[in-house]
Amino acid sequence: MQVALEEIAFSRRAFTLACSGVFEEGIHLVTGRVGSGKTTLALLLTGLLQPDAGSVRREGVGTMTLSFQNPEYHVTEATVRAEIASYGADPDAVAGRCGLADRVDDDPFHLSRGELKRLHLACLFARAWDLLILDEPFSSLDCVQKRHLCRWLEEGDAGITVIFTHERQVLPRVDYIWEVADGRAACLGPVPGAIGRWRYAPPYLKRALEEGRRPANIRFEDVREAR
Ligand SMILES: Nc1ncnc2c1ncn2[C@@H]1O[C@H](COP(=O)(O)OP(=O)(O)OP(=O)(O)O)[C@@H](O)[C@H]1O
Known part of the structure; x- marks a missing residue:
């Protein structure tokens, strides 16, 4: 490769x-x-x-995937749970991995920039x-x-x-x-x-x-x- x-x-x-x-x-x-x-x-x-x-x-x-500097560009869903699922990943496992276990029902745009970046990266590394x-x-x-x-x-x-x-x-x-x-x-x-x-x-x-x-x-x- x-x-x-x-x-x-x-x-x-x-x-x-x-x-x-x-x-x-x-x-x-x-x-x-x-x-x-x-x-x-x-x-x-x-x-x-x-x-x-x-x-x-x-x-x-x-x-292959390209992660942009701005994590906002990657958001496609209305909740953190659905956002993680959109990567084909297990929402509870990934949310726990990036310290957002208590935010799974929140809108991704209500996360701070750093939290959203963490979420996006954790989704990428789930596969x-x-x-x-x-x-x-x-x-x-x-x-x-x-x-x-x-x-x-x-x-x-x-x-x-x-x-x-x-x-x-x-x-x-x-x-x-x-x-x-x-x-x-x-x-x-x-x-x-x-x-x-x-x-x-x-x-x-x-x-x-x-x-x-x-x-x-x-x-x-x-x-x-x-x-
Ligand atoms: N869509 C665009 N239209 C016009 N100029 C652009 C466009 N995208 C980038 N540029 C210009 O091309 C050059 C290279 O940009 P690029 O984004 O690749 O740099 P970079 O090294 O990634 O910068 P940074 O460290 O700020 O992220 C810069 O001068 C930038 O202003």
């Missing part, structure tokens, strides 16, 4: 994005500055946007995806919820997971790092080798590298354990 991007080029007015590379099975972290083109790349990966040149080939991908694309999954979550999300990601059984994020404090263990900059998205390689090439690395990782330590992965815990 893989998503292969062959010499793709996309432009809209002054904005351009080019990319060649392969998203193999595993967890991919994609970072880049505001407006660099992360959401555009996410849309190209799913086929919601078509490149002007080149091709995006999804091989062996049967099920396995071949290709799971998450645009800013950490936004609106507090530190405790971010750690829960990291655990769901690390324990999840998605084939290819692609995380687009600005998050720089609570990060999951990942397999590959990508960077979007100067109109190009590129894979920096597998972790841990890619960490030293990661310009957008969070300060705690940069500091560890400056001190000569070699973390096995990108989490704060990896830095603490690194020699």
Whole structure:
């Protein structure tokens, strides 16, 4: 299973994005500055946007989903219970998993932004995806919820997971790092080798590298354990 991007080029007015590379099975972290083109790349990966040149080939991908930054975009039902059921998931199990067991009869739009994000993510992780694309999954979550999300990601059984994020404090263990900059998205390689090439690395990782330590992965815990 893989998503292969062959010499793709996309432009809209002054904005351009080019990319060649392969998203193999595993967890991919994609970072880049505001407006660099992360959401555009996410849309190209799913086929919601078509490149002007080149091709995006999804091989062996049967099920895929794209989680938008704004959880409101995903709401289709009038109650939390029905919303969870719409994903084919067990409402009580999922509501319990995201701490909303006492809100199952509420309108999803009466939840706070963070609660709605938690609900949406818990629905996604209630099933396995071949290709799971998450645009800013950490936004609106507090530190405790971010750690829960990291655990769901690390324990999840998605084939290819692609995380687009600005998050720089609570990060999951990942397999590959990508960077979007100067109109190009590129894979920096597998972790841990890619960490030293990661310009957008969070300060705690940069500091560890400056001190000569070699973390096995990108989490704060990896830095603490690194020699
Ligand atoms: N529908 C659109 N119409 C016109 N310009 C757009 C549209 N969507 C995005 N853009 C522009 O394309 C560029 C890339 O946007 P994109 O949303 O991919 O960036 P991003 O890296 O995801 O940003 P952020 O970090 O803020 O989420 C930006 O300059 C943005 O303003």
